Amino acid sequence: MALMGNTADLDEAVENLLAAPRDLLRAELENLRIGPTHRNWARNLADGDREARLQVATALRTCHAVTVAPYWPRLRGFLASVREEHVRAMGEGGTERLLESLDRTLARWRPPVLEVHHPREADVHLGGRGLVISSAVFSSHQAEVLTFPGDSAQAPVLALPAFGTDPPPTDLWSIGDTVNRPLEELLGRTRTAVLEALADGRHATGYSTTDLARRVRVSTSSTSQHATVLRRAGLITTNRDGKAVRHTLTPLGIALLESGTPRF
Structure with a gap:
């Protein structure tokens, strides 16, 4: 809604809603299909009723807490x-x-x-x-x-x-912790996530740094740094494929990932 302004902060968006000009609020409501049972309330909202705006603000916070924050x-x-x-x-x-x-x-x-x-x-x-x-x-x-x-x-x-016309990755909507806990304690959360992401492609040609960054959901530069550490530890290999580089698990990386703890 334009009346909440161009902001990524929920509190600021709610403040913009509460302070939005009445004309702008009415223009936004004209684009909504409102059922007969809610028309009186919507009319009060359009007329600038403070209580109606506070109800919308509360609903926005509740919706955000359930559908976005987790x-x-x-x-x-x-x-x-x-x-x-x-x-x-x-x-x-x-x-x-x-x-x-x-x-x-x-x-x-x-x-x-x-x-x-x-x-x-x-x-x-x-x-x-x-x-x-x-x-x-x-x-x-x-x-x-x-x-x-x-x-x-x-x-x-x-x-x-963000996903184009493709369905979004289902793991984006997972709240649970998917990282191997013992490995997380040893390697850190992101490096463990890199290893787990590579496990899906270990029998193929591996993943490029950009693809890996998407799967792990960190920046490409950060992924490259973590890959360097894992490569020096002998857990992954990196090979150039044209302008890109592709990463794959080594046998040691596979064994470490499957056991959850290192074996020497």
Whole structure:
């Protein structure tokens, strides 16, 4: 909702909601389908009733605590890897390369127009405001363009599904601890997660550093550093495959992972 502002902080979003202008609140409610039993309450909300706004704020906090907070550490790591890919694309070829690298099933760059696949047709003119590209983990496999009617200087936001048109990895929604506890105490949580991720590909060609970063949900640079430590310990091997490098478990790494404790 535009009335909560462009923020990643829940408390700030709630404060923006409570302080949002009445006209902006009414504009947001016009896009919602409200049943007959809730229309009186929605009318009070649109009229600026403080109690109705506080009820929405409480509902937002409760919803966040149940649907987002338990999974946020994993989601944040995954989003960091997606953002890193965008930064790398922009570093390689600027804005043109970044726009060309977007999932073509969601958005296509036809200079000077970025076409976004969406059921509703509309033209959004930036007018020098720029464009914010955001990765969404709760999207229903389609892009969204968010504008801020109350702030003509605010850059529109292009929200793209972080998983593209693919289903999201199921382990992102797991609350339980999937890391081998004895190994975590020995190697640390992230290095153990790297070994466990490599176990899925140990009979194939392994994983590239970027793929591994996605699975472990940490940055590529951090994954590379952990891989270096594991390689020096003889637990993984690293081989160059074109411009990328691929990591695989060694027999010692496999034995360590399967036993949960080192055997010398």
